[in-house]
Amino acid sequence: MAESLSIEDNPTLEYFTMFVDAEYQVVSNIAVALSRDFNHLAGNLLQPLVDQLAGLKNTVDNVLRVAEPILKSPVAQPLDPAARGVEHLLVQTLDAALRTLDQIRDDIFKALRKMFDSPGLGNFGTVEGVERYRQLYATMPVPAIADSFHDDLVFARMRVAGPNPMVLRKVSGALPANFPLDNKGYQSVMGAGDSLSGAISQGRLYLVDYAELGPAASESATYKLLTGPGHNTAPLAAFAVPAGGGELEPVAIQCGQDPAKHVMFLRPGPGDTDGYWGWQMAKTVVHTADFNHHEMFSHLARTHLVSEAFSVATRRHLAANHPLAVLLTPHFEGSLWINQLATYLILAPETTGDLIFASLLEDSIAATGQARLSWDFYEKMPPAEFAERGVDDKHLQYPYRDDALLIWDAIRGWAGEYVRTYYPSDADVQGDFELVAWADEIAQVGKIKGFSRIDSVDQLVDVVAMIIFTASAQHAAVNFPQKYLMEFMPFYSGMTAAPAPSGTAGHTESDWVRMLPCLLTSVAQLFVLDILGSVNYRPLGDYRTNTFPFANAINDPRIVGPGGPLDRFRAALREAENTIDDRNTRREPYVYLLPSGIPTSINV
Structure with missing residues (x-):
């Protein structure tokens, strides 16, 4: 992972507004929900933080309101005095807001730790059962899965x-x-x-x-x-x-x-x-294991940390105007920032990861690292990965597979047109010394298993397609279900409070409820998963820079000219959206790979 972040790794103000709003909504909800049972503690400890978040949100909203006319003006240029003033205001506001949000987030967990200091305070008991978990949704809708999860x-x-x-x-x-x-x-x-x-x-x-x-x-x-x-x-x-x-x-x-x-x-x-x-x-035991595998392996290790290795190598070895850097940089927007956030929001002692997972923090981190190192770049390309697991047979109804292959084909077509514009022959690929250094960095320092120097145009197309797919579609498929499927603790959780059952018969609903996590674990899970599943910024096919005035990142007329490769890619995504919409009329709807809901990068 990157040792530190540069100013350009900070999110845009537009993104930050979405993030603060998501955090404000869930923290406000938690404060209201907890005040029902722990009125004095919740009021004294959480309400001031809710008020701080509301003030921060208003500040950012006000800056955006002032900046919006210039940000949207087609004549705004970096050297325009008005634009430069707005840019300075954006940077200053964002820098201050980030520091404020970090402090509020830290204070939230300090408050929760104080609230649940007393033994038994967080015990949900067995009388009300699932209803206590539903009551955590005081100002937010209860996820629909709560009505059918058994x-x-x-x-x-x-x-x-x-x-x-x-x-x-x-x-x-x-x-x-x-x-x-x-x-x-x-x-x-x-x-x-x-x-x-x-x-x-x-x-x-x-x-x-x-x-x-x-x-x-x-x-x-x-x-x-x-x-x-x-x-x-x-x-x-x-x-x-x-x-x-x-x-x-x-x-x-x-x-x-x-x-x-x-x-x-x-x-x-x-x-x-x-x-x-x-x-x-027994099903709860499976979903607890699946929660751990999802968060540590499929999500954090095999999208976030994989993408970071490519992002760092691109910064180090490809010039800013190198055609691959131009294409890939928007797919890394926000990745280093959100990954650093994870190190102290999820992977630090007594923060969400420590509260949500049963395993000791050091074991969770070690397992995540091993999962990242065991991920094989070429074997995990969708067609190969489905074939290796034996799930490429169409008699298996498999919405993720069907939609993932649809998006993979669109991305690979786009990657092919883009790459072949700049690399007419295999010799052009082999002779690009920046590309050689980039590939060596990824294989040797980034430790991406199976990665090696690139010898042909076809191989480079696959490489580019896989980087884009991982940072966009694959991350969307594992990220956004967190809000709608995983944050409701009776359905999915990172631990059980009681061991797996030793016998098959004679159990009661109370036995099952005793397996469910305590209140503090539930609050931590609701907090982090709701935020991660609520921020959807810049859809796939949106290629803009991350710095004011957010101009187009790709300007080569061979790529962005009318009817050119980028237009064809966007048309392919619209066609994929229509196909998935049609599929969803004939199956239980699966929406996590609709192109309109796939961000360009791993920014949350």
Whole structure:
């Protein structure tokens, strides 16, 4: 990661206004929600911070109001006196606002730590159950998933259209030895007309396995001063497409890697009331592991930190007017800033990551680092990645795959036209000494696995497409579900407050509720995930600079001329949007790869 940030790495005032507004909304909501139970503490500790945020928001809004006519003027130029005055005002306001926001954010967590100092204060208990979590949404709407999160089809759908659709893998040949699902168990779920061997031979059986979590999924409880005991394991779960076709369905769950320690849970039938709550507990174990894998691996490590390596190498080795720097720099806008923010908002002691995850902070960080280093650049290109997991067979209804490939094709077409404008031959690629130094930096210093020097135009097209896809579409697919699917704690959370169930029957709703995280963990999760899922800035295809007056970043008429490559790229994105809209009329809507909702860069 970059050691420090330059002034040009700060976000624009427009972006910052969106970020402050998102933070203001969620902190205000939390203050109102907590005041219901802890009125004196919440009023004394949180309300002044809400007022500070409101004042900061008003200041930034006022500056934008004054600046807007000049910012939008087609004749505004960097040397124009009025424009220079606005630019100076923007920089000064932004610098002061950033310092103020940092202090407010720090004070919020100090206030929350004070509020939950007393043992038991954050315990949700079992009487009201899920209703206590719904009450955290005092001024914001309760996520729609709160009305259907116990549904088994919703549980299965998360594997193909949820926040982390990167783990599902087709079973080829046989199930792993440590997951002893037999035909009798399979048929008890999927019916006597189907069979385990038939599902495997026909490519209809799939597995998720969270063994990769390693030290972040300790079998034993971890204890933290502020959140008490926390649990996370590395479960396995089987899913199948019915013999007659249809949506993916859950079959079985094993709550850890060792079958001698973890019983097999089979999806209960409609009349099996004795097994219902044990099954719900097992699903919670899976979603807790998936939350950890999503946040540390699929999200932070394999989009944010990957993109940072390319951003730093581009700054170091490509001149500002190098054609690849011109193209890629907008795709790195805000990345270094948000990554640095993560180091003290998520990865610092007693901040959100420490409060949300069960694992010790050092284990979470170590697992994230290993996940980043194990990510292979060429193997993770969408077509190769889907084929490697065996999920490229169209009989599997897989919205993420279908939409990701659509966006990948549009991006690769754009990358191809752009690259071939400047590199007519393989010799041109090989002879670019800046490109050679850039590739060496990425492979050797950035430690991007599988990366190497680039020898051909076709290879360079793939490289550019993958960098853009990771920074835009892939990040959007894992980032924005956080707000709508992951911030509601009974559905997804980073820890459970009780261990995985040891038996399949005899559990009650109270047993399940006791697994859910404490109030402080829930507040931290709501705070950070709502903000991250609320800021959507500069859509894919928007190529402007990050400095006032935010001129077009690409000015080569061969690229931006009427009907040229950039126009064709934008047209391809509009066509993809129409295709996805049409698909969503024939499936459960999946909206996270609609081009209009994909930011150009990882800026949140």
